[in-house]
Structure formats: structure tokens, C-alpha cells
Amino acid sequence: MNPANINFRLRPRDHYEAVDLGCQFVRRWWKQLYAVWLLTMTPVVALCWLLIDDINYVSIAVWWVKPLFERGQLYFLSRAVFGAPPTIKETLRQTSKLMFLQCFATLTWRRFSPTRSFDLPVIQLEGLKGKNRQQRMTVLHRDNAASVSFWVTIVGVHLENFLMLAAVGLVVMFIPQGVQLEWETVLEAAPLYTACYFIGMTLVGPIYAASGFSLYLNRRITLEGWDLELIFRQLGQRLDDGKGSVQPGEGGAARRVTQAMCLVLALGALALPPSGSVRAETATEQAETADSQSWDEERSALTPDKAKEDIEKILKGPDFRNIVKKEAPKFWKEWEDRQEEKREKQLDDFKGSNFSFGESFAQIFKLLIWATLIGLILYLLYRYRDSILALSWMPRIERKEKSKPTHVFDLDIREESLPPQLADEAWALWEQGRHRDALGLLYRGGLSRLVHRHGLRLNRGATEGDCVAMVKRRQGGALSDYFAVLTRVWQHLAYAHELPTAEHFQELCRGWTNVFDVEREGGDHAAQ
């Protein structure tokens, strides 16, 4: 056989991993494998059905000759993995011949061998018998392989039976609710069990055969170094082609791609796609060329307007507009009703029963568990109180004085620190030319009022923008509009050193009195 035609990645594997490779074989050729299995099994089942009266013995008879069905699987797989999958017709023809290979031994003293599928390739593919077979098996069974093969058989037997029960269970599940079935009827439905057993057998059979084969294959790869042979042959080929000289990739990406192509051609069926790095390099190179050409054009086009446009375009793009909608079913109410019914019933049961130590203990225990649960919920509510409060709209909630912050971004917002006639004071400062202090006082006063009179809850890390957003969410209306304007003016002064005009400032002072001081007399209507 030519290693280059092999259909799976050659490397020595752990035995369990080798079994997984067998599962991948089944996944790859499941249509052919199951077709072959069914076509071999069905005539046997039919024959047994005709010959044997008791249906229970039919399944035992079919189970007994099952090892013969595995030969067709092995025939197909042993060719398919080396790149030449035979047709189903061909497989069936060969199976009918292979069935008689050492079949007496297989069906008698080797029938209960726990390493059956692992040993089958020795007689079928290597054609060994007698002492040679024994010696060959001893070598293959070493290094724990036999025990894994044993587990394959054990798990296989269980899966077969579990799948049978699952098939029965599925049938029982689909019996309409109106139909009353006695359990005895289900348990004694022998034809149902037989049919379901055949389903289980069919599902597991090819997997079992493939697992044994891949275990055998892996053993040979390890023992004979097939993976090494493949790489050595490639290396030998490379050296022969280049006459020993090395071809470093100084020519860059294009050259390396050519090399990769050569390698691909040389390897035939073992073609590997060009590696990721090569592709990446080519892409980078192209991008660089394109960059240098359009650099100057782009530079001239970089204006603030253009940038703004770009930013808006990006913000509107899919990266910033991921809306995920999730819905939950409305089962909550029904669940609650059901629980209520149950609880009442349990309570009645409890009242009706006699008092005993065990039960009172159980009641205490139950109370303890409920207490723990309630405690846990309360703790969680307390632990996440801020997030919960932020979610709910509760303007009139009174909190302890100490929980209010005294400083927001280093501004003192305690009520005591503010003058009584704040707007007048601010105007006076402005007149003196202390513009920054004047506007700062307005802003600070506004924040203070919001925190102390409007129940605004600021966290330590809030920014000016956060404050505006929070006020807008909680209050809305004139207050939030005014505060937004005040904040913007304050930001312009604080960060950009842009003074507002005197008229504008005067307007702000008037606004401050209107918005913040009016409801001191008018009650909390603003809070509504």
C-alpha cells in the first residue's frame, strides 16, 4: 500500500483516541457501512425467522452469527481508508466469501472473545492462522491495547442493549395518553424487543467493527512507524529534487507558494493546502503596496468634517448596533399555581399524620432549608442593591444621610458648603471677574440639589455625562434640560477654557433659581 493515498492523518495515537478515529471512519462512510450491514443482516434475520418458532431464539441466533457480519465492514474499511473505497456490490460479493474464513472457530470458542473486532484483521487482512496468528496477536495485544479492545467490547454490548431499551422507551413514549397499557403487556412484548434489539445491533455493529479496525491500524502505525515512513519519503523526495541544496525563501511569499505547490504536486494525494502564514504574508504585502500609493490622496482628504462623517458611519455600522432580542415563555404563573396546590396537599398530609421524632426533625430541617434559601435571596438583594435600585424608578425613597456622597469629581456638594442665595452669590462672583468660580458654584450647587433634594444617586465613578443621563432618566422636563445646558457650559469652561457671555451667564443664574429653588417652596412637584 502507498502511504501517500491514506485517507486519515497518520500519527501514533493513544489507544482510546484510535477508537475515536474509528468513529470518524463510520461518520465518513456511514451510508456504505450501514447499507452493507443491513444487506448482510436482513437475509439472516429472515432465515432465522422462518426456521425458528420462538421469537426469543431468533434474536439469540442472529446475535450468535453477528461476528460474520463484521467481515464486510472490515473489508470495506480496510480499502476505504487507503483511498480506494469499494462499491457496495463489490463489498457484498467479497463478504459472502469472507464469511467462511475460519468461521467455525469464530462462532464457537472465539465467540466470547472480548477482543473480537481487534483480532479480526489478523485473520482477514493478514490471513494468519494457528500458531502464527497467536504470535501476531500477542505482539499486537501488548502495550495495553488488549484492555482497550476489551472495553470497546464491553461498552459495545451495553450500548447495544441500552439502544434497544431506548427504542422500546421511545415506542412507549409515543403511545397516546388515552390508551391504557398494563406494564406486563409492554414487558412481555417479545416481537417489540426483538425488533428493537436489531435496531440497537445495527446502530452499534459498524461502530464496533470500525473501532477494532482503527485500534489495529493504530497499533501497526506505532509498531511500524508509518508516519515516519511518510515524512521520510517526502524528505527524500525533496532532497532528490533539489539535489541536496536548500532553497531558502528569500524570494518572499510568491516563491514560497511555488514551493508549496511543488510539494503538493510531489505528494499527490497527500496534498496539503498552502499554510496560513503564506497566505497571510501575501495579503500583507498587497496591502502595503496599496497603502503607499493611496497615502497622499488620503492625507489631503483628511478634514474634520470627513472624520466626523467616518465616525458616524462606523458608529452606525454593525459593530455598534448589535441588538439581541430574547424572549422567555410565560410559564411562571402556571408553575406558581401548581406549587400552591402541591403545598396545600402536603400540608394536609402532614396534619393527618401522626407526630414522630423523625418527622418533627424533618420539619425542622425543612424550615432550616427554607430559612437558608430566604437568607440567600435577601443577601443577594442586599449585595446587588445598587443595581436593583438603579433599575427601578423610586424618587421618594429616603436613604440614610451617610450614604450620600459628599464629593463628586472633587466638588464639595454638601448642602452646608453652599451659600443660601446661590444664584446671587454666583452673579456677584462673576461681577468680580472670578468667572470660573462663579460657574463652578452654579454647577456644584446644581449637583448638590439633585443629590439632596431629588434623590439622585451618584456612584463614585460617575462622569458629568453620566450625571446628565441619570437626571434625564429620572426627572426629564425643564430640570433635566437646564442641567444639560449647565453641564455643557461648565464643560466648555473647565476643559476648553471658553467663557460664556455675561448675558448667557445671567440667564443661567436666573434659570438656576427657577429650576432648583422654586420647588423648595412648591413642594416636590418637580420630582413627579
Place this chain on the structure above:
Amino acid sequence: MLDTSIAIETPEGVDFDLTPAGPLSRALAYMADFLIRLGVVLACMIVLSIFGEAGVGISLIIYFVLEWFYPVLFEVYRAATPGKKWMNLIVVHDDGAPITFSSSLLRNLLRTADILPVFYALGLVSMMCNKQFKRLGDIAAGTVVVRARRPETLTALAEPGVRAPSVPLKPEEQKAIVQFAQRAGVLSQARRQELANILEPLHHEKDEAAVVNLNQMANYLLGKTPGPEPVREPFAPEPSSSIAQPPEERQ
């Protein structure tokens, strides 16, 4: 090409392999976990039976907690339940990241779906239908059960002498040569010679001499320093230079 492992690419463009574990290993791991849980619950029931019905209640709670949180806690804090550890498996996210509490809870709660109709039949079918052997819980939680990789241990080579390869070798070729030397105990002598002969263009030797030659190259590739009499060819690159790439390639 069929393989049992899948390559995960990191944002840095580095590939690393994950080897999803199939039905056999997972069934055995489940069996071990099941027996452990069964043992614990039975022991609790026997001990707690002195408390009468209250004891039954407590055992049922223990059973409940074990059934639902045994896998979750072990997976989150140890990456694998004891059964999985026995089979050398761990649970990770699809991208190879460690499993989180929510994914673990999800994949274990969905056992209720996998177990249908009985004995995990649906889970088995799902596993065989999925390339990475995922049961429904794994698909929902975006997790995969993989084989934990054991670090490869390199046995010291008996062969004396160090020889640099006459041409630069690709990483997989270097690995193959080291493997050739490492697997000396597994490969038969005739087979070793046969394999070594394939590489005649590399070392221009035959049979036993070829095997010795390859073993010495493996010594070199494993970073063994030359002995008192260094066997090195005049045109070989210096040992200090990177052997993974030819010197001309470095800029």
C-alpha cells in the same frame, strides 16, 4: 483528511490542537462517575437511615445535589470530574478556553435532554452525528470534551555522537527524526533500517550505519552537545544558529 484532532486558530495566527474525545472514553468516564456517586449516596443512606424519614429527606437532598452539581463543581474547579480525570479528559469551551460556571451548568442541566428516552440514547446519537463528538448539552453550552495533553517525555538516547543534518530541515522533519530515535524500542531492527534507508539522500549511508547516523542527528536536534570528539561535517551550520530555519532566511 480524517483526523481525531481539530486545529484552533488564535487571533495571533497560531494553531493549536484540540482532540475531542469520543463515545468510548466518555462512556467509561461516565460509568466511573456514576459508580462514585452511587457509592456516596448509598453510604449516606445507610448512615442516615438512623434518623428515619428525616434521614431519607437528607439523603434525597444529597442525591439531588450530587446528581446536578457534582459534574459542575468538578468541571469548574478541576476541569474534569474524577471519572474524566481517570480517562484523561477535560472539558473546555469550543475555543479551548477554560470552562465557566454558566456553561458547565448548562451542559450538565441539558443531560435531561441527552438522557432521553433512556440511557443517554439521544446523547449517543448526537455525539456520532457531530464531528467533535458533542452531545446536545455540549452543543448548547459551546463546550467540548477533549483529551488532556500530557507533556511528551523524551527518553535519553543511548547512541553516542552528535551529527548536524547536512541540510536544513522543516519542523515536522526534525520531529520525525527525533521520533525515529525515540521509538527505537518499539520499531523492530529490520524496520528501523528500512526506514533509515529511505533517507539515503540525506546521509548517504546504508542499513545499520544509516540508523546510527539518524540517531546522531536526533541527538543534535535534541540539543545534545558534542562529546570529546565532535562528529561534524565542515559545511554544517553552527550549533548556535537556529536549526528551524536555514541561515539565509534570517534577515
